Amino acid sequence: MKSTTIPLHRNPKLRSFVVQASLLLLVAYALFSVYQTTVSNLEERGIKTSTSFFDEVAPFKVGYSPFLEFKLGETTYIEVFFIGVLNTLLVAVLGILAATVLGFFIGIMRTSQNWLASKCALFYVETFRNMPLLLQIMFWNFAIFLAFLPPPKQSIEMGVFFLNSRGLHTPVPFIENHLLSTIWFGVIFASFVGTFVFAKWSKKRFESTGKSLPVFLISLSSIITVSYITFVILGSPLGIDIPVLGKFNFKGGGQLPLPLFSLWFALTIYTSAFIAENVRAGISSISKGQVEAARSIGLTRTQMVKMIILPQALRVVIPPTISQYLNLTKNSSLAIAVGFEEVVAVWANISLNQTGQALIIIAMTIVFYECCSLFTSFILNIYNKRVQITER
Amino acid sequence: MKKITSLLTGVAFAGIAFANAAYATTLEEVQSRGELRCGVDGGVAGFSAPNDAGKMVGIDASVCDAVAAAVFGDASKVTYIPLTAAERFTALTAGEIDMVSRNTTHTLTRDATLGVNFTYYNFIDGQGFMVAKDAGLSSVKDLDGASICVQTGTTTELNMADYFRNGGMDFTPVGYSTSVQTREGLEGGACDALTSDASQLAAIRSETADPNAWTMLPEIISKEPLGPVVRQGDDQWMDIVAWTLYALINAEELGITSANVDAMKADSPNPSVGRIVGSEGETGANLGLSQDWAYNAIKQVGNYGEIYERTVEPLGIPRAGSVNDLWTRGGILYAPPVR
Amino acid sequence: MADSTLKLKKLPDREPPENTIGWIAWIRDNLFSSATNTLTTLIFVYLFYLYIPPFIEWAIINANISGTDRSVCDTNKSGACWTFIKIRLEQLLFGLYFASNPEQTWRPIVAFSVFGMLIIPLVIDKTPHKKWLLIALLTLYPLLFICVVYGGVFGIPVSDTGQWGGLLLTFALSFVGIIVALPLGILLALGRRSEMPIVKMMSVTYIEFWRGTPLITILFMASVMLPLFFPSGVDFDKVVRAMIGITLFQSAYTAEAVRGGLQAIDKGQNEAAMALGMGYWRRTILIVLPQALKISIPSIVNTFIALFKDTSLVSIIGLLDLLKMAQNSSRSLDWNGYDIEGYLFAGFVFWIFCYGMSSYSQKLERKLDTDRRAE
């Protein structure tokens, strides 16, 4: 036997090394020359790039900032960025909540035995997911809400809620008496703890005797009763700030400005169509055998849905739905079309226009979205790992 | 096909540094291309908007025409590039266009940090407010607490913030990215007032369903000198754009119109006129242009007064006695002499 | 038990009882099978009664289609104003340039019809030589599109990309997006499954970067920052820059779609090819990719649908795509106030295309499913 020496160009390890090294070099070179070109372009064109504008006072006003108060003449650019980020997160959370509820509703309707209900759900899904979201946002905002909602003086009244062309105005509670309201919150907290203990006890009892109680109903009603009674006893420590019609619009209370309302509405409808499709796919992924087995051991329909179908369907539904949540968050950037002040609108558009610092501003915007995306993948990974452990 | 080829090479060799621009000066580049690329808004009546035949018209577009006439002797050698507010400066500094004539306010920050130069002004504007007639408002002071529609990313937004802050008043901005949307917002009741440059307000009002339902408040809260912008670092080109504009203003001052410019050229005792229409002096050569550069601009586009009358007057913004009138008639338009 | 043989007589098939088949049974089973079911049916019937007749009345019965200006619509406000769409149709479909130059209108019409002639046989099952049609669509058609729509050859005047608009622009943007992104996406998908760590890492970074960012930010980047990345002298107009942004964005999604296909390929295929002594590229191109691409067509079509809808975002950076065109028209002085019609029309056009594509991809998916079960 004679030892063979492999010619260098046929050694797979070497080949792989050379390929990777040259690719790396090529990409590094490409990135470097883009960097260099950019730097020289900036210099040549006399554009100054620096982050010093972060601490400059923003010379414009952001109209909606429920979390960080915007003070004209004090709020700086970097605070504007955070206001934008918080507004994005706000609309994302509102949208995710509503789209999930609506999506599950439509998705379950899609699998309904009732032919009409099922076809209506199909119509809903096919209509809304096959039209551009931007078109839908503008349609609702400009062609429907702005065109048909009345001005503030003729607002649509729904009890203490007022809907008009400026948005939805809601009452919000405010604290009248610090001590008493602290006590009241304490009582509510205690009653929550109480129901928690009660739920634990009732679970134990169920396990040992098989007797079950409507835990949720009992807890809910007792929390409501307890908090109402103490509220009255304490002499109403909280006031309710009801919006009042002022000179131009409603003052006081909480506000869901029309742009936010339209954006939220459109995002909810659009995303719910996708979630509904996920839910349908999840439910129909469950084999007929599972249903038959559940029936054959005598489970009622409700029990079957709760214990057999939903837990399994959710495993199919949740991962793509989490991706839809990310999509919704990214899609909220279309707010720019209706003037809601989320991060792309106040940062990548207004601030960029006013400072001209395109590089830094766009980069920060991208980093924010990449963080959202990483966070989503992180959650998805955790979920997938957990599912993998409980079922192989 | 040139663009497609350059696209392909550009994509393929995105990272590989190219040799610098082949042309040393903007003028040479424009001349060799055979057309002027001029950035405009494209959607503001009276300034730049397509007419029925699809041609861009307006006082901003006319400046482009005049520069093309000065460079080529042919005012039609222009390609108008509609730009958003956000893109106008990058498009200019990247060399995608040769000049911006897009109702752009001259400010220190823009001048000093964006790599651009402002020339002179083709329209001097100021920011005003428009409200519903039946709202019973007579002054901006009445707007304390109001919602105000505004186009975002403009100086308008900043002036409003300053003004309200100064007066200790409160307001809620309702920001839209285009001026058409601000109009829809106002008409739909999203805001109590709309703020923009006075000229734009007039244009917007003319586009509402019922122009008589809206009225302008008397205050003008800012200075908005609007004019063409060029890239920094090419003084010759800056001179060409600036002096074309000056020539149009001087022409009005001297009574040269597109109708009588031929006659003036043939026989004018006034040396100032002669220098403009090219019968005297070396004005064109100094700029690197032909001798009849200003003659062509005036002949084909008209003097400043004619342009104004043709484009802005129909919006309902009278000129007589306003800041946009000549200095000789109480306005502030004052062009340095062509000599 | 001896009598059990008596049952040997074969019973004839009978028709099922009347009330268990036919439409009555169908209605009972699908609409009134239980109390909840009946209630649901009644609720829906009531809702239909509330909303459908007024809509039909507005959109069809009372609608205006005649006339050439808004006066017709202004006198009859009870119906939709389709006159507006009729008058502006050419602008909406072909953009301002081709609409305002009647002698040029043939160019987008030719481009669209050739596309139709290529795509219709492609989606029909029984067409022979599909492969060649597809290749023609991906290679010859773009050339034809450039020659006819862009011009500059055979004496056809150049139409700057900056002058494209309407459905034509929407189509051009998404078509460029898909055909340029496809090869890029395939390479990235292969890279992501590569055994070379650096190649894999770079592909993953690239894919996840673009997938993590909203398209609108990328378009802003393309419109504001791209000019800074290229040396002076290399300048593209806005449409081309948008195309670059869209392509980069789309390639990441295509890569994920193709990766799905690659994952579905049985390992044995690769091993069999290896056993035949094929190298990496030969295995990949001859054995793995053809199968993987076939499987991933539905997902690729789905990403294409998403892209097609997303092209509407270019209106935010000021391009006149179909949506922007519809908006501009309905906001112009001539047709101010008829924006519902504008949105409905644009929405309907988008819907037709997206729904068509998604039905096609669902059909393909089902077919692939049964094919694989049959194997």
Next chain:
Amino acid sequence: MTSTAASKKPMMTDSPPIITINKLNKWYGKFHVLKDIDLNVNKTEKIVICGPSGSGKSTLIRCINRLEVHQEGSIIVDGTELTDDVKQINEIRSDVGMVFQHFNLFPHLTVLENCTLAPIWVRKKSKIEADELGMELLNKVRIPDQAHKYPGQLSGGQQQRVAIARALCMQPRVMLFDEPTSALDPEMIKEVLETMIELADSGMTMLVVTHEMGFANKVADRVIFMDEGQIVEQNDPKNFFNNPKSERTKLFLSQILNH
């Protein structure tokens, strides 16, 4: 080897049959799957149903716990007639256990949870009680050590035995088996059949759709042959196998026994 005498005794008791099927007809759309089926099943009787695929044998036993709805005729299970009444259906179902060809275990629940689910929620037993019962039955099918695993971690045979235990946890009066071994490998068939034989020996009433003729021979009181939706022939196993009366049965038996 013959089977135990106890289970082979003809059922001539006076007690009424536990299942009475009378003139049962069923259609899938327009396809006539079951034609005039008459069948009485006595307590503790073991019946094996065989026949070519598509003969309606699975459909027949699925009708018995209302997984399929029949259009004509009647089925009476333990004195209760199957109608559309949901409550009655659930009662009957909890008295009739069913084992499927593909096991149909709930993949998201552990083996023990699979078994205790119905006792807890349908029989309203306490969890402790149900757990005890579940473990007892898992012991019976000889897989107590797998109780806390998930079905996906078990072999096919083990899964089918869990399925049997799950059905038995409801303490049913009748057990239905729908081809319980046809999805299994040969060595696993054996372990499942052994479990079923033990179950038979304990006196359970069983209806088994299967092609395992060895099992039929050993356990069945009656073998039923179905074809084209009819019961073609029924007899005790000895006569059925040795002396089939119809040509169709002969053909079927020759195919199934000589393969």
